[in-house]
Amino acid sequence: xxxxxxxxxxxLYKEEFSISSAHEALVNRRQFTKFLTLTSLGMFTGNLWIxxxxxxEKKPSFPRQVVGKEEDVPLGAVKLFRYPEESDPCxxxxxxxxxxxxxxxKCTHLSCPIIYSNETKQLECPCHEGSFSLETGAVIxxxxxxALPKIVLERQNGVLVAVGIEASHE
Amino acid sequence: MNxxxxxxxxxxxxxxxxxxxxxxxxxxxxxIVQMWLLTASLETHLGGDKDSAVPGAIFSxxxxxxxxxxxxxxxxxxxxxxxxxx
Ligand code: FES
Numbered sequence: 001x002x003x004x005x006x007x008x009x010x011x012l013y014k015e016e017f018s019i020s021s022a023h024e025a026l027v028n029r030r031q032f033t034k035f036l037t038l039t040s041l042g043m044f045t046g047n048l049w050i051x052x053x054x055x056x057e058k059k060p061s062f063p064r065q066v067v068g069k070e071e072d073v074p075l076g077a078v079k080l081f082r083y084p085e086e087s088d089p090c091x092x093x094x095x096x097x098x099x100x101x102x103x104x105x106k107c108t109h110l111s112c113p114i115i116y117s118n119e120t121k122q123l124e125c126p127c128h129e130g131s132f133s134l135e136t137g138a139v140i141x142x143x144x145x146x147a148l149p150k151i152v153l154e155r156q157n158g159v160l161v162a163v164g165i166e167a168s169h170e
Numbered sequence: 171m172n173x174x175x176x177x178x179x180x181x182x183x184x185x186x187x188x189x190x191x192x193x194x195x196x197x198x199x200x201x202i203v204q205m206w207l208l209t210a211s212l213e214t215h216l217g218g219d220k221d222s223a224v225p226g227a228i229f230s231x232x233x234x235x236x237x238x239x240x241x242x243x244x245x246x247x248x249x250x251x252x253x254x255x256x
Contacts, residue, residue, distance in 0.1 A: 026248045029190045033244045036197045040237040043204040047223070047230035050211050054220040146218075167218050 060084060062164040067092055067102065070158045078116045080105065083151055083162045089113060090151050092160065095134060096121070100160055102151035103137050109144040123148065183256040190247055193240045200240075204233040 062084050073079045079092040081102075089105040093116050103123065105113045112127035122140060123132040130142025137148035152164040211226035 023252050025187065026190065026251055029187075029194055030244050030248045033190075033194055033197055033241045036194075036201050037234075037237045037241040040197075040201050040204055040234045043201070043208050044227075044230045044234040046208045047211055047227040050208075050215045051223040051227045054215060054223045149218075 060165075062162075065162045067153070067160040067162050070094075070100070070155065070160060073100070073160075076118055081162075084165070090162075091116065091123070092151075092153075093123075093134060100153055100155070101134060101137075102153055102160075102162065103132070103148040104151070104165070107144055108139075108146040108148060109142070114148070179256060182254070183251065186247055186251040186256060190244050193244050193247075197237050197240045200233050200236050204230055204237075207233070 065081075065083055067081050067083070068079055073092060073094045075094055075098065076096060077094055081090050081092060082088055083090050083102075090102055091105045091114065092100060092102040094100055103114070107114050107125040107127065107130060109125065109128060109130055112125050114123045114125045114130075114132065116122075116134070117124045117131075120131070121134055123134055123137070125131065125142065125144065128143050130144040131140045132138065132144070132148050133140055137150050139145075139147060150166045151162050152166055154161045154163050207226055207230055211223060211230075214222045214226075
């Protein structure tokens with residue numbers, strides 16, 4: 001029977017049930033605290049991941065890209081294009097005072113595509129009724145937390161060229 | 171005499187449990203704050219603000235350290251209580 005014992009004084013069941021019922025409350029609490037601490041470590045790792053992602057993310061490059069001819073976009077009309085990547089939809093508006101403005105078409109709330117309203121002369125998001133100023137891209141109303149990123153345009157002999165993006169953190 | 175001993179044991183055990191429960195509650199509170207911090211950091215990161223990730227990570231580390239400290243505290247108390255046979 002010797003092999004059934006861990007040592008001579010310890011019965012085998014002690015190995016299987018090393019905690020007495022009186023100590024169970026203490027052990028349970030310690031294990032729960034351990035679980036919470038490990039979850040906390042997970043949260044910290046998440047924060048580190050965000051930090052690393054921001055640090056190592058490649059800076060976007062802004063190529064010069066022809067958006068279209070001025071004459072193709074009459075007063076009050078819009079043209080959709082993609083800049084700087086194929087996955088970045090943008091909207092160009094020919095305003096009433098004969099200026100051209102362009103913004104990212106992704107709403108800063110939950111990325112729904114914004115549209116231009118000729119009635120209100122504002123950029124509007126149909127998802128949660130957010131709206132943005134046509135002149136500056138600033139939020140006028142609704143849930144969007146920030147202004148729309150503005151596409152920097154250059155006019156070259158009647159041709160509109162996108163040359164960069166001005167992101168606002170307000 | 172025996173009754174007094176048992177009562178003392180009960181009181182001591184109760185005190186240990188209260189201290190451990192307090193530490194546990196504090197751990198839970200710190201964890202909730204940390205969760206909020208993580209969601210806030212993620213939100214600002216997705217919003218294009220890269221600068222807030224550094225303070226977010228620092229505070230998250232401090233909260234984790236606090237939680238780890240509390241875990242050590244609970245562990246120590248538990249060991250002590252078991253040693254005393256409470
Ligand atoms: S997605 Fe635009 S307001 Fe919500």
